[in-house]
Amino acid sequence: MLHTKTPIIEEWIGEALQKAHHLGEPLFISIVEQIDNQDPFQFFDAGKDIDQHRTFWQSADSDFTIVGVGKASQLYAKSTHRFQEVQSLWNQLQENAMVHDEYNIKGTGMVAIGGFSFDPEQQDQSPWGSFLDTQMTVPAYLMTQVNGESYLTINALIFPEDHLQQISNQVLSHREMLLRQQDSTTHLPSIKEAYEIAPNDWKNSVKQATEDIKAGLIEKVVLARELRVSFEEDAHIASILKTLADTQQNSYIFAYESDGDYFVGATPERLAKLEERELVSTCLAGTIPRGRTEEEDQLFGQELMNDPKNRQEHQFVVEMIREAVEACSSHVSIPEAPVLYPLKNLQHLYTPVRAKLDEGYTLLDVIEKLHPTPALGGMPQKESVEYIRIHETLNRGWYAGPIGWFDAGNNGEFAVAIRSALIQKDEASLFAGCGVVEDSDPEAEYEETSVKLKPMLSVLGGS
Numbered sequence: 329m330l331h332t333k334t335p336i337i338e339e340w341i342g343e344a345l346q347k348a349h350h351l352g353e354p355l356f357i358s359i360v361e362q363i364d365n366q367d368p369f370q371f372f373d374a375g376k377d378i379d380q381h382r383t384f385w386q387s388a389d390s391d392f393t394i395v396g397v398g399k400a401s402q403l404y405a406k407s408t409h410r411f412q413e414v415q416s417l418w419n420q421l422q423e424n425a426m427v428h429d430e431y432n433i434k435g436t437g438m439v440a441i442g443g444f445s446f447d448p449e450q451q452d453q454s455p456w457g458s459f460l461d462t463q464m465t466v467p468a469y470l471m472t473q474v475n476g477e478s479y480l481t482i483n484a485l486i487f488p489e490d491h492l493q494q495i496s497n498q499v500l501s502h503r504e505m506l507l508r509q510q511d512s513t514t515h516l517p518s519i520k521e522a523y524e525i526a527p528n529d530w531k532n533s534v535k536q537a538t539e540d541i542k543a544g545l546i547e548k549v550v551l552a553r554e555l556r557v558s559f560e561e562d563a564h565i566a567s568i569l570k571t572l573a574d575t576q577q578n579s580y581i582f583a584y585e586s587d588g589d590y591f592v593g594a595t596p597e598r599l600a601k602l603e604e605r606e607l608v609s610t611c612l613a614g615t616i617p618r619g620r621t622e623e624e625d626q627l628f629g630q631e632l633m634n635d636p637k638n639r640q641e642h643q644f645v646v647e648m649i650r651e652a653v654e655a656c657s658s659h660v661s662i663p664e665a666p667v668l669y670p671l672k673n674l675q676h677l678y679t680p681v682r683a684k685l686d687e688g689y690t691l692l693d694v695i696e697k698l699h700p701t702p703a704l705g706g707m708p709q710k711e712s713v714e715y716i717r718i719h720e721t722l723n724r725g726w727y728a729g730p731i732g733w734f735d736a737g738n739n740g741e742f743a744v745a746i747r748s749a750l751i752q753k754d755e756a757s758l759f760a761g762c763g764v765v766e767d768s769d770p771e772a773e774y775e776e777t778s779v780k781l782k783p784m785l786s787v788l789g790g791s
């Protein structure tokens with residue numbers, strides 16, 4: 329199918345340029361074509377020769393993948409109203425756009441992919457200097473894989489003074505580079521050094537939090553810790569993503585590249601998904617390892633289901649999400665009790681939330697209401713985020729923040745960026761947190777976070 333569209337792409341760019349001339353201002357153009365099936369990891373890898381700004385997202389059931397290369401537009405915001413700001417930038421961008429799309433498939437055409445930091449009031453930037461507080465990218469080239477079909481979107485902002493031949497040549501040569509299928513080998517890094525940041529101080533902070541909870545300061549707080557590793561050579565991100573996708577069941581695989589730094593992860597936790605006003609959110613909190621045998625696995629699962637401490641951790645999340653979703657939807661349906669959600673290394677308590685989003689609300693409105701849920705922040709929301717700001721010594725940056733995408737048709741999905749790492753050349757910081765409630769035991773919480781670090785550690789050359 330490659331090459332068949334070349335003349336028409338050139339023609340459409342020409343039309344956009346004429347219109348930009350006429351208007352005297354830049355014009356956004358979006359062109360969607362169906363392409364032969366592509367390997368999303370190869371597409372991601374091929375993108376490195378075009379732009380140091382790539383994005384990757386795969387849904388937890390692996391039936392939807394989007395890969396972005398370059399940036400046709402960026403939506404930035406930094407304030408307590410960051411979600412609203414992004415929404416209005418998005419609305420503006422769509423007002424002046426020429427879209428050529430005969431398919432109308434979710435996640436194609438004008439799509440923004442990116443994330444939000446956990447806490448916009450955190451002043452410290454290090455080591456997240458390349459990641460702004462809010463950064464949603466409309467990729468210049470976007471590959472979408474959905475229902476077994478692949479699509480390529482070309483997005484560009486065309487300026488009146490642009491030169492037609494120059495733009496067309498560039499777009500068409502990039503397109504060819506991206507769609508050329510190469511042989512690729514998976515190459516994971518080898519770890520030179522790995523060390524945990526102050527584990528004893530962290531256990532003391534968990535102990536202190538249980539006392540603060542008993543004293544009534546807060547009800548629950550999620551405390552995170554960091555593991556730092558260095559590699560023999562720079563990490564190869566496409567290989568890391570592919571291995572995560574191959575090994576981490578029931579997980580969203582994501583990567584966001586910014587100026588050569590990468591935020592990568594395999595998170596099981598959906599924040600919210602919206603499709604044709606059907607809203608789905610997820611309560612995921614409460615944790616136990618997988619067993620080594622099927623029998624042990626079931627035993628652990630039952631132990632988790634019946635453990636009051638884990639049920640309490642989970643229940644805080646259900647109550648908060650219920651309230652947030654009820655405030656903007658109807659037909660809210662939430663099962664009475666959680667079920668088990670199995671991952672490779674651990675199992676969680678899981679309660680799905682379904683609702684019909686009321687007219688007038690967007691996915692970003694829902695994200696704003698939900699973030700952070702008590703699975704990432706705590707209870708009450710504002711107090712626990714303040715508690716984290718004061719007591720946690722690491723800078724969360726984008727860890728535990730919303731990460732995801734939305735399109736022009738009000739479809740989209742955000743997960744929370746846990747089980748993740750910030751990768752900077754031959755170094756990485758891995759993060760894991762756990763819900764601390766009144767009955768938390770620091771040693772057990774420490775063990776829980778160790779297991780949560782495993783998925784990322786294993787693809788970064790650790791065990």
Ligand SMILES: C=C(O[C@H]1C=CC=C(C(=O)O)[C@@H]1O)C(=O)O
Pocket residue numbers: 550552597612613614615641676702703704746747759760761762763780
């Ligand atoms: C904060 C994390 O996990 C959350 C999600 C699921 C279960 C959790 C728990 O049982 O503590 C945490 O709330 C993390 O993995 O960094």
Ligand SMILES: [Mg+2]
Pocket residue numbers: 613614615641762763776
């Ligand atoms: Mg826990």
